[in-house]
Amino acid sequence: MSTTSLTTQDQLVAPAGFTPILDGQLFEHAERLRDKVVIITGAANGIGKETGVRCASYGAKLVIGDLDLVGAEKTVSEIIASGGQAVAVKCDVTIWDDQVKMFELAIEKFGSVDVVVPNAGIGEPGNFLEVKLDNKTGKPQKPNLSTVQVNLIGVLYTVHLAQHYLLVDLRKVDTPTQPLKAMILIGSMASWDGFPVAPIYSASKHAVLGLMRSMEPSLLLKGIRIACITPFFADTGIIPTPLKVFLAGCPLTPVPRIAGAIIYAASHPDPAKSGSGYVLPDDGPVFEVPKEKFKMGVYKLLDDRLKSVEGIVYAVRLTKDVVKLVAKPLVVTVIGLGLARAFWSNRDILPSFMDI
Ligand SMILES: NC(=O)c1ccc[n+]([C@@H]2O[C@H](COP(=O)([O-])OP(=O)(O)OC[C@H]3O[C@@H](n4cnc5c(N)ncnc54)[C@H](O)[C@@H]3O)[C@@H](O)[C@H]2O)c1
Numbered sequence: 205m206s207t208t209s210l211t212t213q214d215q216l217v218a219p220a221g222f223t224p225i226l227d228g229q230l231f232e233h234a235e236r237l238r239d240k241v242v243i244i245t246g247a248a249n250g251i252g253k254e255t256g257v258r259c260a261s262y263g264a265k266l267v268i269g270d271l272d273l274v275g276a277e278k279t280v281s282e283i284i285a286s287g288g289q290a291v292a293v294k295c296d297v298t299i300w301d302d303q304v305k306m307f308e309l310a311i312e313k314f315g316s317v318d319v320v321v322p323n324a325g326i327g328e329p330g331n332f333l334e335v336k337l338d339n340k341t342g343k344p345q346k347p348n349l350s351t352v353q354v355n356l357i358g359v360l361y362t363v364h365l366a367q368h369y370l371l372v373d374l375r376k377v378d379t380p381t382q383p384l385k386a387m388i389l390i391g392s393m394a395s396w397d398g399f400p401v402a403p404i405y406s407a408s409k410h411a412v413l414g415l416m417r418s419m420e421p422s423l424l425l426k427g428i429r430i431a432c433i434t435p436f437f438a439d440t441g442i443i444p445t446p447l448k449v450f451l452a453g454c455p456l457t458p459v460p461r462i463a464g465a466i467i468y469a470a471s472h473p474d475p476a477k478s479g480s481g482y483v484l485p486d487d488g489p490v491f492e493v494p495k496e497k498f499k500m501g502v503y504k505l506l507d508d509r510l511k512s513v514e515g516i517v518y519a520v521r522l523t524k525d526v527v528k529l530v531a532k533p534l535v536v537t538v539i540g541l542g543l544a545r546a547f548w549s550n551r552d553i554l555p556s557f558m559d560i
Contacts, residue, residue, distance in 0.1 A: 222483065222491040230464030230490065231262075233471040236384050238263035241314040242470075243306065245297050245362060246324030248275025250440030251390070255321060255463040260288035262467075265314045269295030269306035270324065289314075297324045297358030307369045315375040319386045319470045322362035326354045327442050328402040347404075355408035363387060363415065370428055385427055386470040389416045391434040393485060409434075413481065420479035420495065421514055425521070429478035431469035435462045436485050455487035465490045 237259055247256040248270035256266045260283040268290065270276040276292035283290040293309050295302040310317045330348035338345050370385045392405075395413035399406035416432040423430050435457045437443060443451070465482045468490070479495035 219491065221497045222493055225465070225468060225482070225490040225492055227461065227464065227489065230461070230468045231258075232468075233473060234258075234262040234467050236382060236471045236473065237319070237467070239265070240318035240384055241265045241267065241310055241316050242319040242321070243267045243269065243310055243317055243362075243366075244321040244323055245269045245295065245306075245358070247279055248272040248292075250442065251435075251438065251459055251462050251466075252321070252323040253279045254459045255323070255466045256290070257282060257286075258460075258463050258467060259319075260290060261286065263288075264319070266290035267306065267310040267313070267317075268292040269297070269303070271296050297322070297362060298353045300361055303358075303361045303365055307365050311369065311372055311374060316373040317366070317369040318384055319388070320362060320366040320370065321388045321390070321466060321470075322359040322366075323390045324354060324358060325390065325442065326351055327444060328405040332404050349404065351402075351404045351408055355405065356411050359389065359412055359415070363389070363419070367423075367426075367428075371426065382473075383427065384471065386429045386431075387423070388466050388470050389413075389430070389432045390466075391416075391432045391481070393434055393436045393483070395432065395434045395481075396483070416481075417479065417495065421510060424475060424478055425514065425517060429470075429472075429475065431478065431480050431482060433462060433465045433469060433482045434484065435465075438462055457484045457487060461490065 240263075242256070242259045242264045244252045244256050244259075244266065245268075246252040247266070247268040249272065252268075252270075253275075256268060256279055260266050266280070266283055266289070268276045268279055270292070271294065273292065273294040276294075280290040280292045291309060291313050293306050295306045297303060307317060328351045332347055336345045337343065366387050370387070389412050391413045392409040394402070394406040395409040397406075413432050413434065416430050420430050437447075437451055437454070438457045438459050439448075440459060462484060465484060469477075469480070469482055477492070477494075481493040481495075483491045483493055485491070
């Protein structure tokens with residue numbers, strides 16, 4: 205993995221409340237991915253491909269859905285050539301049925317879904333800031349919103365389906381493995397800050413971060429962890445040439461480090477880390493932003509209230525589970541005691557065993 209010189213804790217000055225995660229830590233729980241089924245959209249190229257290949261190197265089984273089937277099959281061949289398991293399907297993330305097919309393929313081929321990374325994304329075609337008038341009518345033309353279709357609607361479809369399929373498990377496992385269920389969303393530094401030349405891209409990435417934060421409490425109750433990885437520019441096909449020229453000399457975020465952050469967020473065993481953002485603001489280390497960091501003022505108050513509701517929901521679920529577990533033996537015991545009592549109180553009128 206390409207690294208920067210920032211490799212020791214002493215050299216780092218983390219923004220207040222942010223925790224640096226060094227390169228050496230990114231893969232420390234990656235062994236937990238062994239035999240897990242990982243779905244990544246957009247893994248024919250760039251960040252998705254790097255993440256898929258690395259997950260497979262730790263023993264994960266990959267399902268890749270991409271519009272670029274040729275590229276997706278190349279990723280699959282690379283994984284298989286290194287002794288891994290993977291399968292690809294043509295999938296346009298903006299088409300619901302394509303996404304259902306991708307999840308169904310995972311179940312059919314590998315029996316479960318354990319980690320989902322809705323990574324497919326595009327930049328921003330057109331110029332939202334320029335209002336074009338129709339030649340004939342002189343009225344404003346509809347803007348191109350394909351960025352919202354792929355980066356937001358596509359992600360919403362994946363996340364919605366993941367809520368169902370992460371709980372389906374048809375594997376016949378002799379030795380049960382440690383459960384690991386995760387959704388890792390891909391934001392951007394444009395999730396936190398505006399991006400003046402691409403406002404729709406920035407809006408879509410702000411939305412992805414908001415989606416992660418909003419879903420975290422209910423997913424936690426289902427045992428599913430969620431996080432959002434927010435990198436600065438990285439050298440992939442999503443960056444158009446003029447932007448690459450503009451960025452010349454800027455320290456870009458290394459793609460392997462982004463993949464490392466995705467794997468760290470997916471494989472970390474501590475449930476308290478669910479809901480974190482992971483910021484990669486340049487070519488330096490990954491910073492973890494804990495979910496509490498942005499809970500200020502009235503948000504903190506609402507969050508505390510939500511936590512008490514969560515506590516009640518948890519208690520109700522726990523009671524239901526306990527009742528499910530003990531109900532049958534309890535009924536059998538009560539019936540048994542009832543019969544014994546009836547037998548005992550009527551022992552005089554029942555024929556003596558000795559008489560039979
Ligand atoms: N590269 C960066 O600078 C950068 C920075 C921050 C966040 N990101 C995010 O990382 C993610 C991956 O981007 P990347 O940099 O690897 O770009 P990339 O162009 O290398 O890869 C994107 C992949 O998504 C696929 N894709 C595009 N539209 C699709 C659709 N409708 N259905 C299915 N697949 C589709 C492409 O075929 C491609 O394989 C994106 O969500 C992007 O917004 C990238």
